[in-house]
Structures are given as structure tokens and as C-alpha cells.
Amino acid sequence: MTDLSRKNFLHFLVASIGSLYLSGCLNQEKLLSRSLSPDKITPTPYLPGSKDTEEDHAAESEELPTQEPSATPNPEYPDLVVARKGDPEEMVNAAVSALGGMDRFVKPGDVVVVKPNICASYHSYEYAATTNPWVVGAVVKLAIEAGAKQVKVMDFPFGGTAEQAYRKSGIQAEVQKAGGKMVVMSNIKFIETAIPDGKDLKSARIYDDVLRADVLINVPIAKHHELARLTLAMKNLMGVIYNRPSMHANLGQRLADLSTRVRSHLVIVDAVRMLMAHGPTGGNLADVKKADTIIASPDIIAADSYGATLFGYEPEQLEYIKKGVQMGLGIKNLDKLHIEEINLG
Amino acid sequence: MAEMGNFGSKGISSSQWVKIRKISQLVFFIIFLVLFFWSRREFYLNPSVESGFKENLINIPLKLDPLVMIAQAIASRKILQGSLLAVFTLILTFFLGRVWCGWFCPMGTILEWLPLRSWKKNQPSVPEWLRGIKYVLLMTILFSALFTNLTLLFLDPLTIGYRTLTTAIWPGMDKIVTFLELQLINVPFLSGAVGGFDSLIRPAILPPHPAFFRYGLLYFGFFISLVVLNVLAPRFWCRYICPLGGLLGLLGKVSLVGCEISSGCSTCGICVPSCPTGAIKDQGQVYCDPGECTMCLVCAENCPGDAVKFPFKVSNFLRQPYDIDRRKVLLSMGATAVGVGLLETNFAGQLQPPAPIRPPGALNDKLLSTCIRCGQCSTVCPTNAIQMAVLDGGMEGFWTPVIVPRIGYCDYSCQACGQVCPVEAIPPLSLEEKRIQIIGKAHINRDRCLPWADNQECIVCEEMCPVPDKAIELELVEVPDGEGGIKTLQRPVVVRKLCIGCGICENKCPVSGEAAIQIWVPSHGNQKGNNQHGWQ
Numbered sequence: 001m002t003d004l005s006r007k008n009f010l011h012f013l014v015a016s017i018g019s020l021y022l023s024g025c026l027n028q029e030k031l032l033s034r035s036l037s038p039d040k041i042t043p044t045p046y047l048p049g050s051k052d053t054e055e056d057h058a059a060e061s062e063e064l065p066t067q068e069p070s071a072t073p074n075p076e077y078p079d080l081v082v083a084r085k086g087d088p089e090e091m092v093n094a095a096v097s098a099l100g101g102m103d104r105f106v107k108p109g110d111v112v113v114v115k116p117n118i119c120a121s122y123h124s125y126e127y128a129a130t131t132n133p134w135v136v137g138a139v140v141k142l143a144i145e146a147g148a149k150q151v152k153v154m155d156f157p158f159g160g161t162a163e164q165a166y167r168k169s170g171i172q173a174e175v176q177k178a179g180g181k182m183v184v185m186s187n188i189k190f191i192e193t194a195i196p197d198g199k200d201l202k203s204a205r206i207y208d209d210v211l212r213a214d215v216l217i218n219v220p221i222a223k224h225h226e227l228a229r230l231t232l233a234m235k236n237l238m239g240v241i242y243n244r245p246s247m248h249a250n251l252g253q254r255l256a257d258l259s260t261r262v263r264s265h266l267v268i269v270d271a272v273r274m275l276m277a278h279g280p281t282g283g284n285l286a287d288v289k290k291a292d293t294i295i296a297s298p299d300i301i302a303a304d305s306y307g308a309t310l311f312g313y314e315p316e317q318l319e320y321i322k323k324g325v326q327m328g329l330g331i332k333n334l335d336k337l338h339i340e341e342i343n344l345g
Numbered sequence: 346m347a348e349m350g351n352f353g354s355k356g357i358s359s360s361q362w363v364k365i366r367k368i369s370q371l372v373f374f375i376i377f378l379v380l381f382f383w384s385r386r387e388f389y390l391n392p393s394v395e396s397g398f399k400e401n402l403i404n405i406p407l408k409l410d411p412l413v414m415i416a417q418a419i420a421s422r423k424i425l426q427g428s429l430l431a432v433f434t435l436i437l438t439f440f441l442g443r444v445w446c447g448w449f450c451p452m453g454t455i456l457e458w459l460p461l462r463s464w465k466k467n468q469p470s471v472p473e474w475l476r477g478i479k480y481v482l483l484m485t486i487l488f489s490a491l492f493t494n495l496t497l498l499f500l501d502p503l504t505i506g507y508r509t510l511t512t513a514i515w516p517g518m519d520k521i522v523t524f525l526e527l528q529l530i531n532v533p534f535l536s537g538a539v540g541g542f543d544s545l546i547r548p549a550i551l552p553p554h555p556a557f558f559r560y561g562l563l564y565f566g567f568f569i570s571l572v573v574l575n576v577l578a579p580r581f582w583c584r585y586i587c588p589l590g591g592l593l594g595l596l597g598k599v600s601l602v603g604c605e606i607s608s609g610c611s612t613c614g615i616c617v618p619s620c621p622t623g624a625i626k627d628q629g630q631v632y633c634d635p636g637e638c639t640m641c642l643v644c645a646e647n648c649p650g651d652a653v654k655f656p657f658k659v660s661n662f663l664r665q666p667y668d669i670d671r672r673k674v675l676l677s678m679g680a681t682a683v684g685v686g687l688l689e690t691n692f693a694g695q696l697q698p699p700a701p702i703r704p705p706g707a708l709n710d711k712l713l714s715t716c717i718r719c720g721q722c723s724t725v726c727p728t729n730a731i732q733m734a735v736l737d738g739g740m741e742g743f744w745t746p747v748i749v750p751r752i753g754y755c756d757y758s759c760q761a762c763g764q765v766c767p768v769e770a771i772p773p774l775s776l777e778e779k780r781i782q783i784i785g786k787a788h789i790n791r792d793r794c795l796p797w798a799d800n801q802e803c804i805v806c807e808e809m810c811p812v813p814d815k816a817i818e819l820e821l822v823e824v825p826d827g828e829g830g831i832k833t834l835q836r837p838v839v840v841r842k843l844c845i846g847c848g849i850c851e852n853k854c855p856v857s858g859e860a861a862i863q864i865w866v867p868s869h870g871n872q873k874g875n876n877q878h879g880w881q
Binding site: 020021120121122158159160161162163164167168183184186187188189208225226227245246248249250251278280281282283284 | 389390391392393517520521523526527530536539540543544547548553554555727756757758759795801802803804805807808809810811812813814815819835849853854855
């Protein structure tokens, strides 16, 4: 190679890039598994599960890292608020203000991620497969009024393209009207992240924006699901990880594990319309029940437990609630909670 | 362009004309690329819109291609409205010769840009009779179209362009960019910029989810070998093989404007090797074969004596002996009939080869005689479900669309393939119609399915099923839990009458390798003469 002329060098370069290209063609998904090392991201702050006195979680909760919670349990405010019989936006406003207002959760300058359930692009909101657009819009509006620097709304639909799902669900229009931003989740930003407190799920590829957000507001729709029985807030977090099918073995424990890493600072369960069967995709109006209810709580277990009762289930009938309580994620015993019911009708 | 005959006198010199031609090639090449990327983006963003406008725009290049449109019209016995655009190309060729090849064709442009001159060690001489290949191919394509076969349209230059872009160049670009992005996103101060860049280029240029096309390397290799043939002779493909060039060449022989070497010629012979298609011959007298001339004007640029003219003469129409040999034509017609017959035979020797899963609404018979092998459906399919057949549907079906559910599922709210298909081989269905098209039926392999084989919990197929009443039911069984007790388990069962065969179950099945639930076309469903819509 002593007589390496510029021309030869360029040929060599082109040949190398060509081989890289060809090897790239052969390497499909493999490339995507490389990603940020998990230690570069600080965990989302924990919410209190400390008031919970039930079950055998005491030993485990000691192992949880103690961090400053974003919303400390405050005896001034109820643990959970249920608003009924208003229009969606009214119910959200009433429920959040009864919890102490959005200021309690969102500080000026915060980056807020709102995670609705937009599971597929198949149907409009009437079919109750995706979160009610006016509920999401109201949440975005409240967060912006509380001084959020940016409100990003995102989900990772399993059926159809995200762009179409955002549009079809009606959520895009309401979010943009409220001043929020619809974010299409990008494959390269799912970061392999350790779940130190996970019992079964030790690591997962979790979406970067969600990990970095100051506040995560979880806005699920209450609907039927064969394996989990119901899709509520904890199940809704499956939308922030990349490899969802793998979650289904031991779903309850893995959902609880995921919730130890991705903490919802505020949960607003949309039960304006509930999908009673053939979830999570729906498509039949006969399966939809109009309930005109909004549940809001900083405690994800409490919110899901109340949501379960709307379908006639006891909270412990849902595996992920049971496991979540064992992991110290919140309180399922509704009798022990301070619940405020608001009737707007 | 009639003034082209008077280079210099009208202010535009021949070298300026060559420049204009090169700009035209560049512009049309860019338009071709832009339409390609734009088609994918538009249908990704909104796979269920029935506008009519964008797909008409996207299909303009193919509809300008007379070979594709004539063969398609013959084979399907139906003249499509948009195919009249091809008449425009034919008229243009009748007036100006093979300007398509020299001025517009993206394949010709690429081959001109990559002459590989420096690779040539000693100029091998390519026998002249090889030029006949393109006419034989042309006749074979047209005759087999008469027998409703369009297989050889995969040799049309535009379909080669789409095929290479879709299956190799585009996924390859995606792999490289993704690789770089994943490297750079590790750099802390760059991660924000990389994220921004990513949302900028996806889905605008690159696919949001890694695109995968079977045999991409094969099609890339095919394209590269056409380029490498340039070593033997410049624009080897255009000179000897291209059937579209053959069609335009036949018409170009009688075009009204053509290259003429005037009496001022000093027979210096400079133009002979300069001609990229070797159309100029020196046999005592220098003359140009208008059937081979692509109107590139390089000869006029190089002629020291300004002897090369491009005059407009009605008499040009009569100047060439029309030397199609009747015996050869009949021979190739007979050979084609035999060839088409052979294609129908089943080389694999299976009594019942699995019928390929066709895109929604496409009938196997009609698809084979209508599909022009352009692969647009595969390009726009947002889930990557539509792959191009190699031997899936028999040799006859080479490069026709098939759905491979393990690679991508047919999205319940998408109708992109039917909208984009330029020849309605995949019918343009409304979303409501498309949602009830049965493209296959799911079957569970109970030896692999987690709940059936291993007593493990899994309901992914049921969860994913988009049919409103769920084409998968879960039956409850009590099974040993492995710790001496009993547990209740849900096991999936397909509700055959509800299943539309969209394949999302097969696609998302968490079993590694071959899925535990697969889509099959029922044996009576896709054979010749059977209507796919008639299934129960």
C-alpha cells in the first residue's frame, strides 16, 4: 500500500462503505438493541406508598430507594377524587382542583409527558378503545396553565401508524388546541433501562422522553382486556416500552415492576365511556357503556382499584394491582382512602 | 426541438443542447426519486385516505411508460384511463426519436452517470446481433401479454428502478442512518439533536420502523450487474437488453426528427466511438441508426465540422427499411406460447403448493394478468406486510405482491395498496369494503402456542385481533401449575367465520421464529377460476 494514491484511497473508501452497507442489509433489528447506558438517566421520583399498611410489602418497601416524592401525601387533600356526570373537561377540572390543583403536580418550567391510551388507529373515540380526546385536552390545558414548559402527548400504537391513530382518536386535534405537542415515538429513543426494583422484569427498553420528563400524567381509558381483565393506568404504561409481547408472560408482576421504574405522578382514569368487552381494540358500539366518570389520584394503585370497581371487580381480582401492592406502589383498600366524590350532574 | 438541426445559427450550440439534456435527465431523475419517497410518506401518514390526487401524481412515471401500459392493456383486456399518458410518450417518440431514453428515463440516466470507463482495460467488442435481444424481449413481452402473462415486465426499466429503490437502496439507507443515529445518540450533548434529526427524516424520507424486504440483496445484485455490464459497452442495458428501448427504437426508426450526417462530413470518424449507444456506424459512409439513437446529441457536440444535423423531415418516415423478419416474429410468438405454458407448470412438484396470501381484494387470476410488477404497493405498505413474490405463487407470479404476515400485518385501517396500484390489480376498495376482505384464515399450531404447548399465559393474538367481535376466542381450562396445584389458563381458538386473515396475530406472536399462529389461504380459495370473495 505504499503507492496509495488519492484515487485508490477513494476507491478503498467507497468499497468499505459498500461493505458496511451490505452488512447493514444483513443485520436487521440487531442494530436497534444498542442504546444509551441506563445509568445516565435518573429514575423518576417515587410516589408514596408508605401509608399502605396492608399485605406483606413492608420488607420490600425498605429496599426501595428513598427519594423525594413529587407529590407528598397531603392530609389537606383527598387521596382520590371521582367526578361524575359532567362533560369530560368539567369533570377533569373538578377532579384535579379537588386534588389540590395542577400546581401541586406541575411546577413552572416542568416538562410534562401525558400518556393517553391510543392503542390502535382503527376507531374513533366513541368506540372507547382510545382515551377521550377532551379528557386529554383538558389535562394538557391544566398542565400548561400550571406553567409547564412543554407538554408532550404520546403513545406507541400496536395497530396502524401512530400518525393515523393520533388523528383518528381525535386526541391530536384537542391536544393541539390546548397547546400541547403530539410526539410520534421514535424507535431509536427506546433506551435499554435497568429496573432495579423489578422482581421479574429486570430491564426494558423504555422511551427516553418518558424517563426524562419532570412529570408523567397517566391518562388511561377504562376498558376490558382478556388477560389483565382490565386495562387501566398500570397497564397503560406498556405503551412506553418497546417489546410488549414479552410482557404477557407473568403480566401482573411485570406491570408492577414497570411501575417501579416509570412512576405516574398523576393518574386520571377516563371512564367517560368504558369498553366492557372485546378490548383492547373494540369496534362494536354495543360493547361501550357510557359512565361519565373521571377518577383522579396521585396513587396509581388507588386509581386502578377504584376503576376496577366500576366493572364490578374487587381490586385484588386484578393481578397487577395485587402485585403492585406487594411492591409498595400504593393502596388498594378503598376503605382506607380519603375519597372525594363530586357530582356535576 | 426542430431547430436542433440548425446548431449555432439559432444561438443554442450543440454543447448547450447537451447541457440542457443533462439538466433534463437530472430533473427527471430527481422527480422520480421525490415521487418515490413522497408516496411512502403520504401513505404512511394517512393510509386510509381516498383522494385520488396523490396516487395519480405518484403513478405518472409508470403511466408514461408505453411498454408497461400496452402490455397491461393487452393482458388485462382493458384500457385504463391514465394509460393514455403513454400515448404521449409514443407521440413524442414518433416526432423526436428515443428522447425518452436519452432525456428522461431514470435507468438510462443512472447508467449514463456510471459509465465505468476507467474499469475498461481492453475494449471487448460486443457482437452487433446482441441488439436483437431487446426486440426479442419486447415481442416476447407483448405476445405473452396476449396469453395474459406479464411476468417479464419485471425487466421494464421503471419497475427495475422502483424495485431496487424499495427493496435495497431505501432499507440500506435506513440501516446506515439508524446505525449512525444509535452511535451519536450516545454522545450526551448530541442526543437531543439526533432525536430531532430522527423525527425530521422519519417518516418524511426513511421508514419509522426498520423496513425489511426479502431478497433485497438479490434485487440489488441484479441492478448492480446491469451497471457493471457498462464495462462491456457504454449503456449496455439500453443498447442490447431494454425492452422499452426496443419498443421506442422501433418507433424511433421512423421518427420525424433524426440524426443525419450531412454531406459536410469528412469521415474523420470521431463521432463513431463517441456515441454512447453505438448508433453511428462507419461502413464506407458514416450513418446513424435512428432505432438506436437516444438523441443525446453527443455526436453533434464532438463533430469538428458541424456535419451532424437533426433535421425535421417528413421523408424521414420513409428513410429506413423496416426490417422485421416475419419468420423471426412468428418464431418468437411460438416460443412465447410454449414459454408461457412452461411457466404454468409446477417445477417444485408439489401437488398443492401453498397459495400466496394476496393483498386485500386482489384475485389471484386477475392479479397475474393485471399486475405490472412495479412494486408500488410494497413501497407504500406502512407495515411492510406486502413483499414481492419470488417463487411463492409459481414462476408466473414472480414479483407480484404477497403478504408475509410474520414481516408485517395488513393494517385494519389502511387501504394504501389498493389506492396506489396504478392498474387496479389490487382494487381500490373503500375502508369499509377492505375491512371485510378475507385474505386468509388463521390457524393455531398447538405444538408451539405457549398456552397450548407449555401451559403458559399468553393471549397476544386475541388482544391484537382487530375484528370488532374478535376472531380469536379464549377457552378456559384448568391445568397443572407446575407446583403441584391447578391453575386456570386461557387458550386461544380461532373463530373461523370471523377471521379476515389480516395476520396481526401471526406478526405479533411472541414465540420466536415461526409463529404459533399462521395465516393460510384455504385450498379452494385462491386457485384459478375461484373467487376469493366467495369464501366462508
